[in-house]
Amino acid sequence: MIIVVGIGADGWDGLPAESCRALEQAEVLMGSARQLDLVPASAAERVVWPSPLLPALLALLERYADHDVCVLASGDPMFYGIGSTLVSLLGASRVRVLPHLSSLSLACARLGWPVEQVEVVSFVGRRPTALNAALLPGRRIVVLGAGRDSPSLVAGLLAGKGYGPSPMTVLSDLGAASESVLPGTAAGWAAPAPSSLNVIAIECVAEPDAEPLARVPGLPDAAYEHDGQLTKREVRAVSLSRLAPVPGELLWDVGAGAGSIAIEWMRSHPACAAVAVESRGDRAGAIRRNADALGVPSLRVVEGKAPAALDGLPAPDAVFVGGGATGPGLLERCWSALRPGGRLVVNAVTLESEAVVAGWYARLGGELVRLAVQRASPVGSFTGWRAAMPVTVWSVTRKDRA
Known part of the structure; x- marks a missing residue:
């Protein structure tokens, strides 16, 4: 049994009795150098986390498998913390967690914000552009900083997306004697945080010409960098409704073009994951830039021609084929890879x-929908309708492996 003890910036003095006893009885203490320095000297062996941690973690735990191990974590170990990682690796039955107050709880307490109404974005071990997906007028966001320059990164992202007027509050060393609370706005922010232990609270205020980007499918086509190879807005909304994103599920976006389907799948919920498969390098680069701009930098981009490029990818819960349906073996490979209950959508x-789609529909059933979109545009001094090419959308759910 590994005991994970949450500790705040106030150190030993802020720990409850149960956490103090666990640390005093431990044979091995693991944590960052800063966390270990918060605990008084004892007979326990002290192990500073290696860097990078995750590749070495299992071997480190195995080395001390016969010892009473206590792991130190900042605040609540199950809130973006090492506790969640250990439970994932070892199982809940082998990990006991003694939480402390999280930085989110402390920040909301200082500001008077209801915790359940706040969106959280972590910069720790993640790309800061994930913040872009959370930006909407009136939203309250708490960013978990990853160093003293985090407030400046936040301010730059906000200003770049048209949210420069947004009030920002930087809260450092929460719970410690050195705690500080610094207010400002994104447009006027320039200073680093007083401490590397900081959170940034944001109240989103958009400039008059900013265009909010909703989380529902069907973002404006202009939101994407593309060369014309883009699933258009109306077709995208219908296709994603058939893909039916569920939190925690994985999508393959095959022949991704600008990556719009994968990006909007991931924007639907932070737990949704996607792989965008694209054969052209220039388009793959655009997908990465679009993913950053629209707040899903963890989108995985695979450069290569399907179906060969699909080898080795984790099994998907949904597959979208936006182009290349006539490629030999492509639909067979996508269909065979789907998990039970998985959805295949082909445009x-x-x-x-x-x-090709009609043949598969005859074999497997599902739904066929034909979309014809017309847009108003100038015809001389008048206005008329211009039709886009019609798109046939086939969707089918895999019921079993038979």
């Missing part, structure tokens, strides 16, 4: 791809 524009 067809050409007669050849429609013929």
